[in-house]
Amino acid sequence: MKKLFKPFNIANSVQLKFSLTFLVLIGGLLVMLNTYPTVVSRDLVFSSKQVSLQNQAGVMSSALSTQDRLTGETVREVMQLLDLRSLTRVIVTDEYAEILYDTAQLDPSVGRYALFPEIRRALSGEVVCYSVYDGRAFMTSEAMPIRNGGNTTGAVYLYEYDSSQAQLIGGIQTNLRSISTILSIAAIILMMIFSRALTLRITELVKATKIVSEGNYDHRIETKGHDELSALGEEFNNLTGRLRETEELRRRFVSDASHELKTPLASIRLLTDSILNAENIDNETMREFVTDIGNEAERLQSTTEKLLSLSRIDSGAGLAFEPVDLRRVVEKTLHLLSPLARDRQITISTNLRSGLYVNGNEDLLYRIIFNLAENGIKYNASGGTVEISLSKKNSLICLIVSDSGIGIPEEDMPHIFSRFYRVDKARSREAGGSGLGLSIVCDAVKLHGGSIKVEKRQKRGSRFTVFFPALEEKEEGQ
């Protein structure tokens, strides 16, 4: 069995692309959520610690700057007056980096020379500040020179180890991580459900397209909801409906056309058989038979010509458009129809405005006028009239062909422009009609961007009104 449609390569599927995009977006958002608040709060802590250490170092440095020369004793005296509780370690050195004061509990380094680069740089006049966060604690150090007059008499070094703020930030981080995990799981589940539903609906549309493309125009998609896919499904159903109508029209057209061609062919066959089988056929009968064969052949010719015209209009190929003077075309047509009108004793009257031009194909415009006027004569009684008028209303040219003929029943009016439609088959046949004349008129009018309508005349007969878009009016003889 033929497979309905080629399965998609998973690497190319919309579902995968959709899921990956969604995952990348969610991933990016979660990384932001996990890093940004931590980085911002860490920076805030850093700057507040640096300001506080700088202030404290400033206080110590200015308290010690009153001494000409720093000694361990004078430094201790000054330091006793200050509040050093928040600091982990305080070191004061003299100008040669010898440690005069150190608050370290274990191994205080008084009497030794300080090797910290911060102290070395402070002694050369710089204010140095460092902050480090290792995930467990904030470690901040500040070194500042002590000045007396223009001389550097020593340096103050402060160090703070703070784990409580680090714990706070760590707690926030852990909470954010848990929230992110829950959010990611929820997002992935939602994404899977959503993308699955979406791809299922797309797959259904693809399947339906394939079924319809194989000729099953009755297939319909069930549309649920009001989103873009439902709208697409509805459009698909409308399109399929139109396809079915077109296909039906095509089938009917082929069967009607073959019927129309078959009937005169069968008559010709019958007539030739009669001639061939008749033993002693007199000249007059022979002439009668051959005349009938000629009439049928003429009908065949007229039907095939009309079919050709229709297919030319349908394709629009090889039809040249140019400005055409409608009055001239009407006059030419009436000249050709005058023998038929005379024969049927029909009077044709006209009221034609001149200088009305249409951008059109002269041959088709001739056919429009010819078919309408010919019908007015054909479906009329001896002594009847056909009136043709040409006028202009705003930017439209109005062509009216009305007759005092047999009229068209109200219920047939919507159908008379359909191919092969005839109100009275016998009468139409007798008049040499094929039911194609008005469909040629209708298609040709549409091809010119115009419109056509038919109505009952008040007294007797019918009135056909055609509107064409007018070209700029020209003076007669221009």
Ligand code: ADP
């Ligand atoms: P046909 O070749 O049979 O005349 P048309 O397409 O020209 O085919 O017309 C379709 C049918 O409409 C005709 O068979 C006829 O019954 C009806 N019809 C057309 N024009 C007129 C008219 N002026 N008066 C009455 N009936 C008309």
